[in-house]
Amino acid sequence: MPDGGADFVRIEGLKRYFDVSAPWLVRKLEGRPRQVVQAVDGIDIEIAKGETFSLVGESGCGKSTVARLVVGLYPPTAGRIEFDGNDMAGRHSRSDMAALRRRMQMIFQDPFASLNPRWRVFDIIAEPIRAFGLSTGKADLEARVAALLRQVKLNPADGRKYPHEFSGGQRQRISIARALASEPEFLVCDEPTSALDVSVQAQILNLMVDLQRRLQLTYLFISHNLAVVYHISTRVGVMYLGRLVEVAPTDTLFRRPKHPYTRMLLDTIPDLEMTGRQRSPVGGEVPSPINPPSGCTFHPRCPFANDRCKAERPKALPIEGGTVACHAIEEGRLPIEDRTYALNT
Amino acid sequence: MAAASNNQPLLEVRNLRIEFPTRRGTLLAVDDVSFDIAPGEVLGVVGESGAGKSLTGNAIIGLLEPPGRVAGGEIRLEGRRIDNLPYEEMRKIRGARIGAIFQDPLTSLNPLYSVGRQLVETIQTHLPLSASQAKARAIELLQEVGIPGAEMRIDHYPHQFSGGMRQRVVIALALCAGPRLIVADEPTTALDVSIQAQIIALLKRLCREHGTAVMLVTHDMGVIAETADRVAVMYAGRVAEIGPVREVVKHAKHPYTKGLMGSIPSLGVRTERLTQIDGAMPRLTEIPPGCAFNPRCTFKGQRCLVERPNLMPAGATRAACWLHDSGGVGAPILKETVDA
Amino acid sequence: MAAASRSGFSGWLHRVSDSDVWWSFKSSPMTVAAAVATFLIIAVAFLSPVLAPHTPFDPATLSLSDGLKPPVLVSPDGEWAFPLGTDDQGRDVLSSIMYGTRLSLIVSLAAVAVAMVLGISLGLISGYFGGAIDAVIMRVADVQLTFPAILVALLIDGVVRGLISVKRHDEIAIFVVVGAIGLSFWVSYARTVRGSVMVEKNKEYVQAARVIGLSPLLIMVRHVLPNVTGPVLVIATLNLGLAIITEATLSFLGVGLPSTEPSLGTLIRLGNEVLQSGDWWITVFPGVTLAALVLAVNLLGDWLRDALNPKLR
Numbered sequence A: 001m002p003d004g005g006a007d008f009v010r011i012e013g014l015k016r017y018f019d020v021s022a023p024w025l026v027r028k029l030e031g032r033p034r035q036v037v038q039a040v041d042g043i044d045i046e047i048a049k050g051e052t053f054s055l056v057g058e059s060g061c062g063k064s065t066v067a068r069l070v071v072g073l074y075p076p077t078a079g080r081i082e083f084d085g086n087d088m089a090g091r092h093s094r095s096d097m098a099a100l101r102r103r104m105q106m107i108f109q110d111p112f113a114s115l116n117p118r119w120r121v122f123d124i125i126a127e128p129i130r131a132f133g134l135s136t137g138k139a140d141l142e143a144r145v146a147a148l149l150r151q152v153k154l155n156p157a158d159g160r161k162y163p164h165e166f167s168g169g170q171r172q173r174i175s176i177a178r179a180l181a182s183e184p185e186f187l188v189c190d191e192p193t194s195a196l197d198v199s200v201q202a203q204i205l206n207l208m209v210d211l212q213r214r215l216q217l218t219y220l221f222i223s224h225n226l227a228v229v230y231h232i233s234t235r236v237g238v239m240y241l242g243r244l245v246e247v248a249p250t251d252t253l254f255r256r257p258k259h260p261y262t263r264m265l266l267d268t269i270p271d272l273e274m275t276g277r278q279r280s281p282v283g284g285e286v287p288s289p290i291n292p293p294s295g296c297t298f299h300p301r302c303p304f305a306n307d308r309c310k311a312e313r314p315k316a317l318p319i320e321g322g323t324v325a326c327h328a329i330e331e332g333r334l335p336i337e338d339r340t341y342a343l344n345t
Numbered sequence B: 001m002a003a004a005s006n007n008q009p010l011l012e013v014r015n016l017r018i019e020f021p022t023r024r025g026t027l028l029a030v031d032d033v034s035f036d037i038a039p040g041e042v043l044g045v046v047g048e049s050g051a052g053k054s055l056t057g058n059a060i061i062g063l064l065e066p067p068g069r070v071a072g073g074e075i076r077l078e079g080r081r082i083d084n085l086p087y088e089e090m091r092k093i094r095g096a097r098i099g100a101i102f103q104d105p106l107t108s109l110n111p112l113y114s115v116g117r118q119l120v121e122t123i124q125t126h127l128p129l130s131a132s133q134a135k136a137r138a139i140e141l142l143q144e145v146g147i148p149g150a151e152m153r154i155d156h157y158p159h160q161f162s163g164g165m166r167q168r169v170v171i172a173l174a175l176c177a178g179p180r181l182i183v184a185d186e187p188t189t190a191l192d193v194s195i196q197a198q199i200i201a202l203l204k205r206l207c208r209e210h211g212t213a214v215m216l217v218t219h220d221m222g223v224i225a226e227t228a229d230r231v232a233v234m235y236a237g238r239v240a241e242i243g244p245v246r247e248v249v250k251h252a253k254h255p256y257t258k259g260l261m262g263s264i265p266s267l268g269v270r271t272e273r274l275t276q277i278d279g280a281m282p283r284l285t286e287i288p289p290g291c292a293f294n295p296r297c298t299f300k301g302q303r304c305l306v307e308r309p310n311l312m313p314a315g316a317t318r319a320a321c322w323l324h325d326s327g328g329v330g331a332p333i334l335k336e337t338v339d340a
Numbered sequence C: 001m002a003a004a005s006r007s008g009f010s011g012w013l014h015r016v017s018d019s020d021v022w023w024s025f026k027s028s029p030m031t032v033a034a035a036v037a038t039f040l041i042i043a044v045a046f047l048s049p050v051l052a053p054h055t056p057f058d059p060a061t062l063s064l065s066d067g068l069k070p071p072v073l074v075s076p077d078g079e080w081a082f083p084l085g086t087d088d089q090g091r092d093v094l095s096s097i098m099y100g101t102r103l104s105l106i107v108s109l110a111a112v113a114v115a116m117v118l119g120i121s122l123g124l125i126s127g128y129f130g131g132a133i134d135a136v137i138m139r140v141a142d143v144q145l146t147f148p149a150i151l152v153a154l155l156i157d158g159v160v161r162g163l164i165s166v167k168r169h170d171e172i173a174i175f176v177v178v179g180a181i182g183l184s185f186w187v188s189y190a191r192t193v194r195g196s197v198m199v200e201k202n203k204e205y206v207q208a209a210r211v212i213g214l215s216p217l218l219i220m221v222r223h224v225l226p227n228v229t230g231p232v233l234v235i236a237t238l239n240l241g242l243a244i245i246t247e248a249t250l251s252f253l254g255v256g257l258p259s260t261e262p263s264l265g266t267l268i269r270l271g272n273e274v275l276q277s278g279d280w281w282i283t284v285f286p287g288v289t290l291a292a293l294v295l296a297v298n299l300l301g302d303w304l305r306d307a308l309n310p311k312l313r
């Protein structure tokens, strides 16, 4: 972990529930109960300055919700988010809050929806600079935007164009340039390459790694692609139905996965090396987050589940530099084994 | 699972060209594409977004959306030409001989009818079965695609199924009349990784058990590597390389395919940076003369700028690249402004 | 903005002539004809003080001896001074139509503007904030929709008439009509804008603006509004035709503009009263003008709807 020491971003007991019940009248007339999605259900994360912390998990497990909570798009139902020692929900003056916001930015998944189609690229990138009053004048603003465009390997003359004149990969570069415009230290990236082709994905991932090194950025990186996560992360958190089931340094997670769900996810990675390894299809479907299973929410799909798993929610236990929330690991029922991967030749 | 070698291919695509008339002139979206699929074979078609994969697939199932049109070449199924058939006749072939699976399972299913009704209707359109026979066959199909409790679930509506199960229902629909060829356009893209594995396993099993050939269109190399026997790599409307999947993945011959393979992050080795191909695939209006890949290619020579390479034998695959021609790429290009 | 200002007007012209919308316009002869017709009618109407051969509603210029002259082309009794004939007061029908069209256009444009401002604001608020505010606005809209526009206008007109004297009423009649039509048309704007806002506000570019802490008002005005202009423009054009008709209907029913200041609708009503005596031209020519204007405007609106709909392109 670069820098180590004080935690730059600290998330404690974070919860976010969504009320998805039918309207009050309908509910009363038809005698339906309230329905609440427990999108994020008690999560603790600490991210050190300069590292890339990744969240992985299946669709609907709450990754995007965590991202939105962190940048303040949703207020949390419970829990706290600390950024560089500041409680984000605490009382701040307007200018203090703006100063905090300036230091964190978000990159979105869809390069076609994340840029206002009616705005020129120049204005899209200039918006945060203007909003935070960072530039000293028109010439300075133009110089800043040009520098940002160059930083993401686009041409400053591209500022005059509209988003639809660019390909998906180029648009994602524009999003990155915009996110960098307020000179943030912390970037939340919600599936920044999921909508892109692999060759374009490689360009964007390389760019993100370069920028991180040059600007000492800290990333919260969200993806469902384990190979991408393996490539880019310092540490990885595995989410299942709104909870973190395992957190570990990247190499440890991929070499010695502990939680049964992590192991299962690793088994689903397509085998490009063609060693003849069969992807073992995961049994069962992702349960609904509206009525999550009791105890360990993974128990209906877990081959190691026992009665305790059905009744008691497992706690996150420290192990090998990370944490795991699983009774079988705690009880020593489930041995931890090393995995090997065929090397790309 | 190697393709049958001597007998006639199930599907032959020869010099297929697909055009779009637009106000700025005619766009050539698919340019001189040729390939075969043998009975029981899985041909993977990969390529970047806009490379022309879906258009090729749609032309084969006769569902090219106007103003797109087949402007040249021919498509033969079991030796019979199908690219110039009238709509009605093509519609019969489409259900009976060719099945189609699309990316979004919800758009292929009618939300207003139960899954069973949709299956029974499709079965009865193509096979002379009574209602009860058709229903029995529908249940059989659902079981075959791995839907637990098929007898009960047959009366459920599409929204009561999860994404993975819906895609299985779509596969069951495509299988109704026992087609010889299935064109699957991004069948797993909208699905979770874990469910993706289930669908891939299912497709593979169906090919093995029924000898159905599959044209699997996707941009996910991982899916191809696991499923396909052969793979065609498309770039800017042309086939850049085609060959046995193992060869293409491990010993790619075309510079684009090589770059593509290098840019896939893999487990096992962690490198600082991924290999990347600079630049982007040209738009249809800006395809350069000569080799379409030449602006991004590090091996190019003078010949690549003017003369267009066709597929030629390159090791165990066939690649459209002058590097594999006895004439080579021509004189080196000395000075060139390389765009960052 | 710096980049935008540099390209200037010629840049704008170039972009317009290069755009898909312009292309679709050029390739539809019907639309071009409709546009030309609309433009001609509007230009002639607004230039009527200059172009009209007479000032028909200045009593000083009228002479009863000119009364009930038929159009020149159909009857030897006609005079070239009054090409479309005159009414019983000796007013030139052509000039009346020109002035009347001008008034009809002013009223309907103003009414559409009122409806737009009202509808867009309510739609934006409804869509962006949702919840209770949204529910209230949309229920009001539902109720409003169950009354036809004419009824709403009649209602408002009736209320206003009850409150003030007849003489005062004639003076403010134009505002009453504008207000009444405007009020009865806001619902379609509010609904469309609300729908678009609900789609747009969940788009990631709006969220990106929220991440940098912009206020909801700024986000609505800067980001959401420009993206809903397309559908609003279409409704406005189609509404213009409807507003012209509604105004004509109100005036025809005698609750619109007073006969001292006649619009197309008033002219038709006045002509209608003497239709029995065979003086058809007094009512037919204003009627034809009204039909042509509404048809042309509606054709433009239909084309605009298709041109701005990417799915139909």
Ligand SMILES: Nc1ncnc2c1ncn2[C@@H]1O[C@H](COP(=O)(O)OP(=O)(O)OP(=O)(O)O)[C@@H](O)[C@H]1O
Pocket (backbone or CB within 6 Å): A018, A019, A020, A037, A038, A039, A057, A058, A059, A060, A061, A062, A063, A064, A065, A066, A224, A289
């Ligand atoms: N605004 C909302 N209102 C109601 N439910 C929501 C809302 N946002 C998210 N959810 C629900 O919360 C759960 C988690 O959603 P989230 O978008 O965080 O998942 P995710 O892990 O990002 O999935 P994906 O990989 O598909 O993006 C889902 O069940 C989703 O339906």
Ligand SMILES: Nc1ncnc2c1ncn2[C@@H]1O[C@H](COP(=O)(O)OP(=O)(O)OP(=O)(O)O)[C@@H](O)[C@H]1O
Pocket (backbone or CB within 6 Å): B020, B027, B029, B047, B048, B049, B050, B051, B052, B053, B054, B055, B056, B066, B067, B068, B219, B284
């Ligand atoms: N209706 C159309 N008009 C003009 N061009 C079109 C039309 N439909 C497709 N194209 C163009 O044809 C090319 C090939 O499209 P196609 O859908 O086959 O791509 P693809 O390889 O399937 O990409 P993706 O991975 O995005 O599905 C694209 O460049 C596209 O812009």
Ligand code: SF4
Pocket (backbone or CB within 6 Å): A259, A260, A261, A296, A297, A298, A299, A300, A302, A303, A304, A305, A306, A309, A314, A325, A326, A327, A328, A329
């Ligand atoms: S706690 Fe029990 S059910 Fe949950 S993962 Fe561990 S063994 Fe499986």
Ligand code: SF4
Pocket (backbone or CB within 6 Å): B254, B255, B256, B291, B292, B293, B294, B297, B298, B299, B300, B301, B304, B309, B320, B321, B322, B323, B329
């Ligand atoms: S033909 Fe030339 S430009 Fe094209 S891929 Fe081969 S070497 Fe590169």
Ligand SMILES: [Mg+2]
Pocket (backbone or CB within 6 Å): A063, A064, A065, A190
């Ligand atoms: Mg998400």
Ligand SMILES: [Mg+2]
Pocket (backbone or CB within 6 Å): B053, B054, B055, B185
């Ligand atoms: Mg496609």
